Amino acid sequence: MTGKASPSAGALAPGDLWRVAVVGLRTRKLRAGLSALGIAIGVAAIVAVLGLSSSSEAGLLAEINRLGTNLLTVTNGESLFGQPAELPVAAPGMIGRIGPVTEVQYTGAVGNVNVYRSPLVPSIDTNALSVAASSLALPSDVGTSLASGRYLNPATATEPVAVLGAAAAQRLGIDRVFPGERIWLGNMWFYVTGILNPAPLTPEIDSSVLVGFPAAETYLGFDGHPSEIYVRAATSEVDAVDAVLGATANPEAPNQVNVSQPSSALVAEADAQAALNGLFLGLGGVALLVGAVGVANIMVISVLERRSEIGLRRALGATKSHIRTQFLAEAVLLSLLGGATGVVLGTVSTAVYASTKRWTIVVPPLAWGGGLGAALVIGAVAGLLPALRAARLSPTEALWSI
Amino acid sequence: MSATVATPVLEVQSVTKTYPSEPPVEALRGVSFVVGEGELVAIVGPSGSGKTTLLHLMGTLDRPTTGSVRVTGLDVADMSDRELSALRATRIGFVFQQFFLAEHERALDNVADGLLYAGVALAERRDAAAAALTRVGLGHRGSARPTQLSGGERQRVAIARALVGRPAIVLADEPTGNLDSANSQAILSLLEELHDGGATIVVITHERAIADRLPRQVQVLDGRVVEDRSSAGGPPAGAAGPVRGAPAPPRGADGDRGDAVTG
């Protein structure tokens, strides 16, 4: 048969396109792997940074939720003359009568008293510790617990007995409680009955040595005024309680009272941490750029080396567009391979790190989707010029080069 | 047209080719001949005489500077690059001196790739490839890689790839150029067998001895045809030589005709 109509050529079937696109990767595995590595590192960095910041933020928020967002802190502000104002002794009781308030605990700073491991320690080595009188159910109210021993109770609150905040215990070199353990506080021995776990919402408690109100008055010349009041309210009513706390705590001078919500400060901190990651994202971007140059480079070399293959394909009936598509697909595949490896690497590093921190593992879709998308775009851009060059090669030029 | 006169598969008319190099090279200076269906033709000439240039023009890999080339009646000058590609994919098979096999692919897939751009599905390509390998005597080596094959076997695989789409014409450029004489003889015998089976084949060679084995020789020198004769007696059908009216070349059974187009 001698056809009179011109035959026409169509695009390759997807399976065939796949087969021609992997030729370069199959025949030059090491080289392909190395050039995909740049993309892999870039994508891994981006995925890990986004994954870690999301996981750490999730971890922090989970921690904040566990501690409760319904804690309000009332502290003494300053008087008109710039002197520390005093909260009325009756303030905790008044606050307790606000409807949605579920729990009120408080401490009172004991001034001019320092704590030492023993009387032999030079008096300037105060370790920046403070001494405070405490109400009896403070730990659970501020979201902490006892690491060791027990807290103050009505009996020990009247005796020279102290409980150490987490940081205070560390600075005094006491890591657990045993009978007879004591510290030198205000020129006399106080027995240590407990050590607290860290209290993330109220870090001021961590560096405090806590004693009972009666004991502080008896032994340390304390005036009995609270300086910090820790208020738990029904979660839905926190704002309403916040609004009336100042006036309730000190009806005569509401503006000498500070009210704060410790959890909101921590949430802000979590957000700030995520913002800091912009720098690392930038580094990941640079790695991606280097990877893109690597892919472009490898494709240019590949086209030069494979002239005879191109010539043969043209002789077998490949159109310019077949050749162009083949090399473009190869570049995209190479880059996607790197991208997929990067996503796996980034996710695994996130998972490993997050699990050591006991965070839930969060890899946002933006991270892996964006990583793969970036790889795809990079492959297409890096492969475009070499693919156009390969397609422009005339069949005879390509065949002659051997 | 009488049934005894072969249909022209390839018509080369007053073709010239000048390469625009510095200085320009006149590789072909007015070449005319016709290859009829079922012919086995040798194009013979010394190195540099323009044989490869001629093969590229016949194979539509390049266009003549002047003159016309028709393949299965289609004028190359009227066709786009895309249409020429499709023409090569379905109606022209190439065999090269360097084989050009993909080393990471087994023989069967190398042969099947002869149909890759003809729009044939993979399974059908492989079936056709198995049949073509059998035709060249390598039916049992389909799963071998080219590196596991001898030079003669590799060229057989390349020939099978050229044949797999049952093209109207097979163009072979120095097919024995990389082979020892025993293998060369075997490849020539294979080409003769395929010709007996009905395939239309043009073999380019610089070796007189090889050309003399084939039924028709077109001799080129300095870009011109200096002789066109058939060993079997008179000049060939449709030859642009001075004598006309030669008998038609042998033809195989209809089912095995070399001009069947796939796709």
Ligand SMILES: Nc1ncnc2c1ncn2[C@@H]1O[C@H](COP(=O)(O)OP(=O)(O)O)[C@@H](O)[C@H]1O
């Ligand atoms: N691309 C090209 N550019 C310039 N000159 C060429 C090119 N290709 C071939 N030639 C010249 O054309 C002539 C014929 O070459 P070719 O067709 O390869 O001859 P053969 O195959 O008979 O050895 C030679 O002089 C060669 O140098």
Ligand SMILES: [Mg+2]
């Ligand atoms: Mg040559």
